[in-house]
Structure formats: structure tokens, C-alpha cells
Amino acid sequence: MKKLDSFPGGAFLFESHHFEDERGIFLKVFNTDNSFLNDYTVRQINYVTSVEKHTLRGLHYQRDTNAESKIFRVISGAAQVAFVDVRTDSPTYLQASTVVLDNPKRAVAIPRGFATGYLTLTAHTVMLYLADNDYNVGAEAGLLWNDPKLNINWQIKNPILSEKDKGWSIVSN
Ligand SMILES: Cc1cn([C@H]2C[C@H](O)[C@@H](COP(=O)(O)OP(=O)(O)O[C@H]3O[C@@H](C)C(=O)[C@@H](O)[C@H]3O)O2)c(=O)[nH]c1=O
Numbered sequence: 001m002k003k004l005d006s007f008p009g010g011a012f013l014f015e016s017h018h019f020e021d022e023r024g025i026f027l028k029v030f031n032t033d034n035s036f037l038n039d040y041t042v043r044q045i046n047y048v049t050s051v052e053k054h055t056l057r058g059l060h061y062q063r064d065t066n067a068e069s070k071i072f073r074v075i076s077g078a079a080q081v082a083f084v085d086v087r088t089d090s091p092t093y094l095q096a097s098t099v100v101l102d103n104p105k106r107a108v109a110i111p112r113g114f115a116t117g118y119l120t121l122t123a124h125t126v127m128l129y130l131a132d133n134d135y136n137v138g139a140e141a142g143l144l145w146n147d148p149k150l151n152i153n154w155q156i157k158n159p160i161l162s163e164k165d166k167g168w169s170i171v172s173n
Pocket residue numbers: 044048057058059060061070116117118135162164
């Protein structure tokens with residue numbers, strides 16, 4: 001596993017260990033024999049398809065002890081992943097970053113205390129992501145994808161959104 005890039009607040013992009021031969025690719029989607037993820041505990045693995053290009057999911061996080069660290073990987077297609085530091089005591093509070101994933105060999109690991117979202121850049125995008133905490137609907141929180149305060153450099157301005165994701169509030173001053 002090779003670290004490729006790092007982002008404010010502790011997120012990082014990495015390439016997973018893989019083997020290629022004439023049959024295809026053998027890729028380790030998750031393993032702990034490396035210095036980056038050796039104390040990561042997988043609690044959930046989610047497989048998510050989005051039919052339409054330009055579907056945007058997010059920005060989501062779980063509050064307090066329900067916070068999750070997530071590792072996103074696009075299995076098929078491409079997506080722009082965005083992540084925003086929502087830790088009020090962090091020097092990078094409300095700072096947002098984005099990264100495009102378009103190769104299953106690459107994944108982005110995002111620490112607890114970030115709101116996450118992604119915009120599909122192809123039809124039939126398949127996302128596989130890990131979480132190190134359990135889903136708790138009561139702890140769910142979100143930010144509005146285009147909140148001017150976050151200034152996220154999304155690739156498009158009129159995505160397809162769920163009703164829930166249209167309704168998040170903007171961050172107050
Ligand atoms: C996220 C999640 C959803 N669900 C259910 C709730 C709902 O009925 C259905 C779809 O949920 P949502 O509309 O919230 O799915 P979605 O908008 O894809 O939510 C996801 O978005 C990305 C960006 C994230 O960062 C994830 O953590 C997650 O919040 O699945 C679970 O049962 N467990 C889970 O862990």
C-alpha cells in the first residue's frame with residue numbers, strides 16, 4: 001500500500017497492494033499489514049450504486065461517539081469525493097477538500113469528525129466504502145452540499161439530490 005496524497009485534517013489518498021497477471025487483478029481492498037490502517041476496525045462495508053451521472057450524496061456525518069472514519073473506493077465509474085472537517089476544535093474546522101476516484105486501486109481514507117459526500121461523474125457508478133462505527137440514524141447529521149461557507153469546488157452546479165440532502169441547513173456564523 002502506497003500513500004499518494006494527504007489532505008488538511010488527516011485524510012489521505014492511497015493505492016492498495018495489488019497483483020496483475022493475464023487473468024486480471026488481485027487487489028487488497030482492506031488489509032492491516034501497513035503503517036496507515038493497522039488499527040482501523042471495520043464495522044461496516046457498504047456497496048452503493050448510483051444510476052445517473054451527477055448524482056450527489058451528502059454531506060453526511062454522525063455526531064459525537066457515533067463518528068465514523070470512512071474509506072471510499074470507486075469500483076466502477078468515477079466520483080468526486082468531498083470531505084469537510086466538522087471538528088469544532090480542529091485548526092482545519094470547516095475546511096473542505098475533494099479528490100476524484102476513477103480507479104479501484106485507489107481509495108481515500110477520511111478520519112472521524114468529517115462530513116463526507118460524493119458526486120458521480122459517470123452513469124452506474126459503484127462505490128464501496130468502509131466505516132469504523134455502526135450506523136445510528138439518531139446521530140445522523142449533514143451539511144448542505146453547496147453551502148457557500150464550505151466553498152466546495154464541485155465539478156457541476158446542478159446535481160441530482162435526495163430530498164434529505166436538499167434539506168440540510170447551511171452553517172451558521
Ligand atoms: C448510511 C446508511 C443508510 N442506511 C439506510 C437508511 C436509508 O433507508 C437508506 C439510504 O440511506 P441514505 O439516503 O442516507 O444513503 P446515502 O445518501 O448514500 O448515505 C451515505 O452517503 C455518503 C455520502 C456517506 O458519507 C455515508 O456515510 C452515507 O451517509 O439506507 C442504513 O441502513 N445504514 C447505513 O449505514
